[in-house]
Amino acid sequence: MKIVMIADLILGGEGRHALGLSEELKRQGHDVEIISFEKGQDSLPYFNLFLSYKVLLSKKALFRLLEEKNPDIIHMHLPFSTMDFLVEEIKRKTKKPVVCTIHLSPGGRSIIDSVVTLYLKKLSPSLKHSDKIICVSKFVKTHLKRISGISEKKLLVIPNGVDVHKFRPQANKSRDFRMLFVGRLSPEKGLSLLFKSFGRLGEGKLCVIGDGPLKSKCIREAVKNKRVEFLGRVNDEALIDNYSSASVVVVPSTWQEAFGMVSIEAMACGTPPLAFAVGGIPEVIDDGCDGFLVKKQTPEALSRRINEARASDLVRIGKNGRKKVLRMYDWKIIAKETLKVYQSLA
The missing domain is CATH 3.40.50.2000 (Glycogen Phosphorylase B;)
Structure with a gap:
């Protein structure tokens, strides 16, 4: 299967998720390419959109790359950029299934929680055009459903993962606490x-x-x-x-x-x-x-x-x-x- 990931590799958890998932899918024999701001692993094909300021040019670059790569699946990891709001246009122009993974959680009373909730509310009309929405926890799914009105059928939970061969116990436990x-x-x-x-x-x-x-x-x-x-x-x-x-x-x-x-x-x-x-x-x-x-x-x-x-x-x-x-x-x-x-x- 040919898969294109769209993700911000600069962001901590989201970047590690996108890279880890892509590496494992590649190991399982799938063709995986990443469109991002930041260079990823050397073993993965990578395309930089130079998105910093030229949003319109970046949008053109995105669609040019998607047309060139012609994937079976487009997997967007959000938040990414203003392109988060292009789900409907991406789906319409490419005629490909679009999956979105949400790496933010609405809810909470802090300032940043309020900003996240507002962002996801604004994003909801775009998200509704995706074929499936993966939430990294039940908490995210519950609150996203509450604030967005997105159909339960589109929402599912698949958590983050970790490379268990790389992240493993070492024989170096500190004697001090x-x-x-x-x-x-x-x-x-x-x-x-x-x-x-x-x-x-x-x-x-x-x-x-x-x-x-x-x-x-x-x-x-x-x-x-x-x-x-x-x-x-x-x-x-x-x-x-x-x-x-x-x-x-x-x-x-x-x-x-x-x-x-x-x-x-x-x-x-x-x-x-x-x-x-x-x-x-x-x-x-x-x-x-x-x-x-x-x-x-x-x-x-x-x-x-x-x-x-x-x-x-x-x-x-x-x-x-x-x-x-x-x-x-x-x-x-x-x-x-x-x-x-x-x-x-x-």
């Missing part, structure tokens, strides 16, 4: 709350990996507190090494995360995630079995749960997480489910 944060360094990811919570803990270490507008704040915290280590942006090899060596991976997001890619990457490496119970995250983590959930978004609740996690059997919980990922989130499984959607439309 070591917490790890991985993600975009922005307010909605809960970094300020995490630093306040960490200040309440008498011992342990905190490592921060990522990039974003709060980078300077992270550097200051690392200078001020010798128990805080800031690594910035790292490659996958270093990321996996840090996932594996950590005692817990803290996911303190305060907005409605659609899924939480960091949680399954941590679990794949045998390390329990510890996260606020927001958005689709509770669908991933079974509290106390393969990770930890925090119900109240306060420094006190977070530090209390960290202490409880520290007193738990983290090795057993980490092994449970790895087993769950192998059972539910291996890209082989996710690609198989996605392929069923394609085949039902082709």
Whole structure:
């Protein structure tokens, strides 16, 4: 089957999803090409639309590429750009089935949650023209249906996946209690709350990996507190090494995360995630079995749960997480489910 993916590879979870799915579909013998802003994996054909400012030119470039490639399926990963609103035109001009995967979750009361909800409401008339809409969690499906009026028949849930051969436990677990944060360094990811919570803990270490507008704040915290280590942006090899060596991976997001890619990457490496119970995250983590959930978004609740996690059997919980990922989130499984959607439309 010939598949064209349209995705923003710059965005964290969405980019990793699009690349991971594309790589696995290619391994299974399918012809997969990606149209994006950013260069992807060397092993995948890639086309840059140079979308930054020339929206009209980009639109022309998009349709030229779609005509040239003549795929069996067009799979759009949203949000992407103003082209998110072109589903009807893409379907009409190419006469090809269009599948959309939604990587955002409506709902919630924060400013960013409100912006996401508004975006998805505006996007709904365009989305209704797609043949199928894949939601990365039940949470996303429930709230998208509520705000959009899209038919239940078009909506289905296929979660994010992870490369279980790449993300796997290493023999480097830290003897000290070591917490790890991985993600975009922005307010909605809960970094300020995490630093306040960490200040309440008498011992342990905190490592921060990522990039974003709060980078300077992270550097200051690392200078001020010798128990805080800031690594910035790292490659996958270093990321996996840090996932594996950590005692817990803290996911303190305060907005409605659609899924939480960091949680399954941590679990794949045998390390329990510890996260606020927001958005689709509770669908991933079974509290106390393969990770930890925090119900109240306060420094006190977070530090209390960290202490409880520290007193738990983290090795057993980490092994449970790895087993769950192998059972539910291996890209082989996710690609198989996605392929069923394609085949039902082709």
